[in-house]
Amino acid sequence: MNHPTPLLALRDLVVEFDTMAGRVRAVDGVSLDVFPEESLALVGESGCGKTVTALSILRLVPQPPGRIAGGSIRFDGRDLLALPESGMRAVRGRDIAMIFQEPMTALNPVFTVGAQLGDVIRRHQRLSRREARKASLALLEQVGIPEPGRRIDEYPHQLSGGQRQRVMIAMALSCGPRLLVADEPTTALDVTTQAQVLEEIRRLQAEYRMAMILVTHDLGIVAETCTRAVVMYCGQVVEAATTAALFSRPHHPYTVGLLDSIPRLRETRLAELPVIPGRVPDPLQLPAGCRFADRCPRVSAECRVVSPPLVATADGGLVACYHPHP
Amino acid sequence: MNAAQPGLPAATAPRASLWRTALYKLRRDRAGLLGLAVVVLYLVAAVGAWCGWWAGDWALITGTKWGPVSAQHWFGTNIIGQDIFQRAIYSTGTAFQVGLVVAVLAVGMGAVIGAVGGFFAATWIDEIVLWLMGVLDAIPFYLMVAAIAFALADNPYAMHVAMVSTFWTTTGRLVRGEVIKLRGLEFVEAARAIGVPPVAIIFRHILPNTFHILLVQLTLCFVDAIKAEVVLSFLGLGVKDGMSWGLMISESTLEFLAGHFNNLIVASALLFGLVFAFNMLADALQDALDPKQVA
Amino acid sequence: MNRPLLEVRELRKYFPIRGGLFRRVVGQVKAVDGVNLQLVAGRTLGLVGESGCGKSTLGRAILRLQEPTSGQVILSGEDITALPRQALLAQRRQMQIIFQDPYASLNPRRTVGQAIREPLDVHRIGTLAERQQRVTELLDIVGLRDSVRDRYPHEFSGGQRQRVGIARALALNPALIVADEPVSALDVSVQSQVLNLVARLQREHGIAFLFISHDLAVIQHVSDEVAVMYLGRIVEHAPAASLYREPQHPYTQALLSAVPVPDPARRRQRIVLAGDVPSPARPPPGCAFHPRCPRARDRCRQERPELASTAGAPAGTRVACHFPGTEDRETD
Numbered sequence: 001m002n003h004p005t006p007l008l009a010l011r012d013l014v015v016e017f018d019t020m021a022g023r024v025r026a027v028d029g030v031s032l033d034v035f036p037e038e039s040l041a042l043v044g045e046s047g048c049g050k051t052v053t054a055l056s057i058l059r060l061v062p063q064p065p066g067r068i069a070g071g072s073i074r075f076d077g078r079d080l081l082a083l084p085e086s087g088m089r090a091v092r093g094r095d096i097a098m099i100f101q102e103p104m105t106a107l108n109p110v111f112t113v114g115a116q117l118g119d120v121i122r123r124h125q126r127l128s129r130r131e132a133r134k135a136s137l138a139l140l141e142q143v144g145i146p147e148p149g150r151r152i153d154e155y156p157h158q159l160s161g162g163q164r165q166r167v168m169i170a171m172a173l174s175c176g177p178r179l180l181v182a183d184e185p186t187t188a189l190d191v192t193t194q195a196q197v198l199e200e201i202r203r204l205q206a207e208y209r210m211a212m213i214l215v216t217h218d219l220g221i222v223a224e225t226c227t228r229a230v231v232m233y234c235g236q237v238v239e240a241a242t243t244a245a246l247f248s249r250p251h252h253p254y255t256v257g258l259l260d261s262i263p264r265l266r267e268t269r270l271a272e273l274p275v276i277p278g279r280v281p282d283p284l285q286l287p288a289g290c291r292f293a294d295r296c297p298r299v300s301a302e303c304r305v306v307s308p309p310l311v312a313t314a315d316g317g318l319v320a321c322y323h324p325h326p
Numbered sequence: 327m328n329a330a331q332p333g334l335p336a337a338t339a340p341r342a343s344l345w346r347t348a349l350y351k352l353r354r355d356r357a358g359l360l361g362l363a364v365v366v367l368y369l370v371a372a373v374g375a376w377c378g379w380w381a382g383d384w385a386l387i388t389g390t391k392w393g394p395v396s397a398q399h400w401f402g403t404n405i406i407g408q409d410i411f412q413r414a415i416y417s418t419g420t421a422f423q424v425g426l427v428v429a430v431l432a433v434g435m436g437a438v439i440g441a442v443g444g445f446f447a448a449t450w451i452d453e454i455v456l457w458l459m460g461v462l463d464a465i466p467f468y469l470m471v472a473a474i475a476f477a478l479a480d481n482p483y484a485m486h487v488a489m490v491s492t493f494w495t496t497t498g499r500l501v502r503g504e505v506i507k508l509r510g511l512e513f514v515e516a517a518r519a520i521g522v523p524p525v526a527i528i529f530r531h532i533l534p535n536t537f538h539i540l541l542v543q544l545t546l547c548f549v550d551a552i553k554a555e556v557v558l559s560f561l562g563l564g565v566k567d568g569m570s571w572g573l574m575i576s577e578s579t580l581e582f583l584a585g586h587f588n589n590l591i592v593a594s595a596l597l598f599g600l601v602f603a604f605n606m607l608a609d610a611l612q613d614a615l616d617p618k619q620v621a
Numbered sequence: 622m623n624r625p626l627l628e629v630r631e632l633r634k635y636f637p638i639r640g641g642l643f644r645r646v647v648g649q650v651k652a653v654d655g656v657n658l659q660l661v662a663g664r665t666l667g668l669v670g671e672s673g674c675g676k677s678t679l680g681r682a683i684l685r686l687q688e689p690t691s692g693q694v695i696l697s698g699e700d701i702t703a704l705p706r707q708a709l710l711a712q713r714r715q716m717q718i719i720f721q722d723p724y725a726s727l728n729p730r731r732t733v734g735q736a737i738r739e740p741l742d743v744h745r746i747g748t749l750a751e752r753q754q755r756v757t758e759l760l761d762i763v764g765l766r767d768s769v770r771d772r773y774p775h776e777f778s779g780g781q782r783q784r785v786g787i788a789r790a791l792a793l794n795p796a797l798i799v800a801d802e803p804v805s806a807l808d809v810s811v812q813s814q815v816l817n818l819v820a821r822l823q824r825e826h827g828i829a830f831l832f833i834s835h836d837l838a839v840i841q842h843v844s845d846e847v848a849v850m851y852l853g854r855i856v857e858h859a860p861a862a863s864l865y866r867e868p869q870h871p872y873t874q875a876l877l878s879a880v881p882v883p884d885p886a887r888r889r890q891r892i893v894l895a896g897d898v899p900s901p902a903r904p905p906p907g908c909a910f911h912p913r914c915p916r917a918r919d920r921c922r923q924e925r926p927e928l929a930s931t932a933g934a935p936a937g938t939r940v941a942c943h944f945p946g947t948e949d950r951e952t953d
Contacts, residue, residue, distance in 0.1 A: 020350055045808040146896070160897040190671035190835065192894045195879040199893055217809055220881025243885045261813040263804075263838040265880055269861065272820070273813040273842060279778055280808075512726035515686055516786075520740040520793070521713035534730045 006033035007211050008179055013071035015052050015061055024283045026052040028235035039205060039212040041222040044232035047280060054181050054215045058098055059088050094124050097172035101184040103164035107156040113167050114152035124175040139170040144200050162193035173208060183215045198225055219262055223247055231255050234281065234291040237310060241317030251313055251324035253296045298323040351614040358610020364603035368418055375419030384416040384569055392586050402588040405580060413569050414592045420570045421552045428489045428551035433543050436497025441528050444505025459495040467492055475563045485564045489551050497543045504536050538615035545608040549601050556597055571597050626662040626829050627797055631655050632692035634682045638902060650902045652678040654853035662796060663827040667844030669837055673898055675853040676833045680799040684716055685709060697796065714744055717790035721802035723782035727774040733785050734770030740792040759788040763818060780811035799831045804839055816842050837880050841865055849873050852901055852909040855928055856941045863935035869945040872910050916944050
């Protein structure tokens, strides 16, 4: 591909969790690249490993029960997995920032917005309290919070869900990160608020010239926000492509099924929505071979023997399937 | 239906019930298991004492005054020559009897009253429950016991009544809080939606979901009751015609000046061992049963 | 048009706000503020709105799971709101609810079989053997195997639990089911399975559904008619086809345009509403939508528009707006 060197490169990442019933591989050999200033979507259903992948980039996987069992994560040439914890703390916030699904639980309820924001700013930059407050005000204004002068002294519970998420975004942006990891940032919000927040994220991403990984289950958001998308299923990447290619010509049967089955606004009401039959396999009893085989309409004998590798497609994407759609 | 075969929770998937999960966690808790083992040992001693398998001669004078530790009298004898070991074991039976009766009644009472208060929170029923708990908690415990013991004259169960009537409030408050949380959950609303009457909702749907609290409360209440029994017996408000660690300690006050500490040491050590073991068990249970941690 | 199965007249549900030392009532949250609805047997009315608009409260007030403050709910000719408690328990056979969270709506300590049988037990229907037989039947209807009846809810996936919830709601052969966001807690690929099931039940069993959701795409698939709610009131009520094709209320239009469309080639003009939904404790005067409305004029700030049919709109459409119409959407 004609891209420059990637900003972030995951190679064969494996993340395991110890559960009562045994060891679960939540992420099983994920490789992906994020290039400067691009927005990459990480799509999949709950339990597919997309959030764990995102968390491991910042080494935030809870340990125990989880652990990063293999692979490498290179950010700007540095191997993040080899850094000591203190070095990692410097990376978090300054180079890579993260926003979470539920802004209420990510904010401390007993401190004002300004105090928390100022705290984050002062952790990475040498500023006086007054300077930090000024910077906080500017940030709040930048993320589109109305009346920032008043809001800065309010507590998280006094803000609406959309405003809280904006505060989280302000915190994430405070040190000008080069990569923003957004884990389902709008799932807890209403559609009209979601539209506002996504609009804001898009604008800020361009303004700050950041790369972004957007973790989501909503293909509509992917289509409207991201330039490239990686589809995950059962801890593995099954397809990667530019958004335009993924939606116009999906190759993997799972992607095809997902695109067909999501309830979406249609011209006319269908008698029956297409569905993907069955359900995601138990992570403790993954089938040999392709993990989608049991639900796949194109399955053949070889699919059940060896897991298909990711191979390049004609239109520049990647797909892990023996019988991809053309 | 379009082919979807959803009727099959993967047939071989491990069936981890809530209890099984708790058991699994308990089994990994060394301190908890040790506590459990010690408690079982005490229980065996207590059951034996109830059934008269041993310690039947606790009241007989079998030796000389203040006899030393010997093969016949493992912990020596007391001021009138009774065997301290037998008396200590018999007291274990007393302790368990008081602990069990008080714990079961107090926790049961707390569960029911707390659940009713919680289910009808913000109505007059709950006001009464809260008022009752507030009043009972406001009376100093030993004053209350003294009053009840006095009122019930020589009734050997005065101590039990006093303890139950004050101990239930802790469980009551905890259960009330939990029930207020539970009654907002959809499965309770679902029960109302199909027309299940309130009493059935409380007993069939809500209380079973507070078992984790009740079990932990049972162990804590048991320990509290035993400790209180010892103190009350020491003060002369507790066990009247029987034997108890409290009475042994009380007896030992006569022996200090003569330099004999056997009664005191044995009773205190046994009490300490039981309380300690039970607290370890209670901690382990709490960790194992906490639904917030079962994930 | 047949006589409606369900008729809701001027239904209100206010929650008191208490404050001060003696917890006096200092205000009211008007969660549902004068709603009128009609639902014909065997049809589905989609109720759509954002969180806090009162749609769930409306559903629960109709079933009297929350006592309405005022107004009437008439089911099969009988005024539910006037029934004494005992008679209400009997009426519950006719109306059921499916909940949003399949994890919270099943008692974790009771098996799936017990959960589905409970309505039959409560209403003393048939012998024990007949009830067990009915459970088998119900499991089959929702696409679950009979062998799952002795299992506990936590052994099931979200979609399967939702099927159990549906089986339980069906047990008493209700005429009306209120479905409160039944698929929003489910994974995307499972949502369609459950939606198909709901559509099939409606077809085959002639059950009327009040289908509550925040998701316009979901509502579209199941509904014959759609009502849009904003701050406790219905702002637009129309046959599904015309609502999606020619929305009249500016709020409906904004809602429709905010739905992310999984098609990168079709970037639409999006109406991004300013601000947040106001607190229902202090709704704005006049039209509650005016602070966010691109069409708001002086009249909107003073006078509250009533739900009424309007010239130029498709038949059956009623809208609560002083300046309804589709024109803004096209010129925007």
